[in-house]
Amino acid sequence: MKTNKIELLVLDWAGTVLDFGSFAPTTIFVEAFKTEYDFDISLAEARVPMGLSKIDHIRSVGQLPEVKQRWIERFGQAMNEEQAQAIYQTFMPLQIAKVADHAELIPGTLETIKWARDNGIKIGSCSGYPQVVMDKLIPVAAANGYQPDCIVASDNLAAGARPGPFMALENVIKLGVSNVSHCVKIDDSAPGISEGLNAGMWTVGLTLSGNEAGLTRQQFEQASSEELAAARELAKGKLEQAGSHYLIDTIADLPSVLEDIDRRLSNGEKP
Known part of the structure; x- marks a missing residue:
């Protein structure tokens, strides 16, 4: 037809x-959180907001109830914009280096x-x-x-x-x-x-x-x-x-x- x-x-x-x-994006989100703040997120958590722009993705992961609770326990407050941007700046060179793989x-x-x-x-x-x-x-x-x-x-x-x-x-x-x-x-x-x-x-x-x-x-x-x-x-x-x-x-x-x-x-x- x-x-x-x-x-x-x-x-x-x-x-x-x-x-x-x-x-490519999900595994590197996990790596970026770990590299920048020694903070662990799961691959499943990294997948939840997929499809958004990458900075919005990081912000959204930080607002997931389980992640937000762990973040507050670790840092005393919810993830702020400065922290989200820091993770993004770590994420970007990792993503650029590995996306072709x-x-x-x-x-x-x-x-x-x-x-x-x-x-x-x-x-x-x-x-x-x-x-x-x-x-x-x-x-x-x-x-x-x-x-x-x-x-x-x-x-x-x-x-x-x-x-x-x-x-x-x-x-x-x-x-x-x-x-x-x-x-x-x-x-x-x-x-x-x-x-x-x-x-x-x-x-x-x-x-x-x-x-x-x-x-x-x-x-x-x-x-x-x-x-x-x-x-x-x-x-x-x-x-x-x-x-x-x-x-x-x-x-x-x-x-x-x-x-x-x-x-x-x-x-x-x-x-």
Whole structure:
């Protein structure tokens, strides 16, 4: 089937097109808290606010009830802005140094991108990473065969980042798309889904390749159907609550969803 209504895909990066399980940012958040303040957070705690800009992510981790309680016990008060900024300044060089180590494309990415391009669909993208991190990630992704038509980083726009619509809409503007209801936002995190909804787009949540399931590619490929079902259910709750129109396991499953969205658009439906 050839689509004739969808104009643009806006793809997240980590956990969506590369870095299966979204490990580059999460593991380094843990390391940054430990390095700067000798303070331990778990990988699960680091994952909770995923999808936000990285400074907002650090602020949000500091406000998680369990983390906040431990922080107060340790430092006598809740995390303040100066402390959040100190962690961010530690986080950034670690992230820049290590992000390329997690740039393997998620299986099915190149095939899905080819399918979209063959159908005349433009490929946009945005990320919770700031530009200095994207500058390291973009050439590695390109060497692996992934080159979207537009890239927007979390600190590119004065209006801000997720869950606001700004990065998604910047793709619309830069690529000259005529109708936001003909756009599809694909993401593995709740803030990324909110971003797409706030921009007036269709949204597709990824349950198994990204942050919510937290599986490595090897774990995903070796898991039993029961294990995958449990991981899928864990991610499903957060992505459904965020308002995803569709849920799929990985980007490899996207073409059939796009065909359905195109059918609905042809019938006059909107997101």
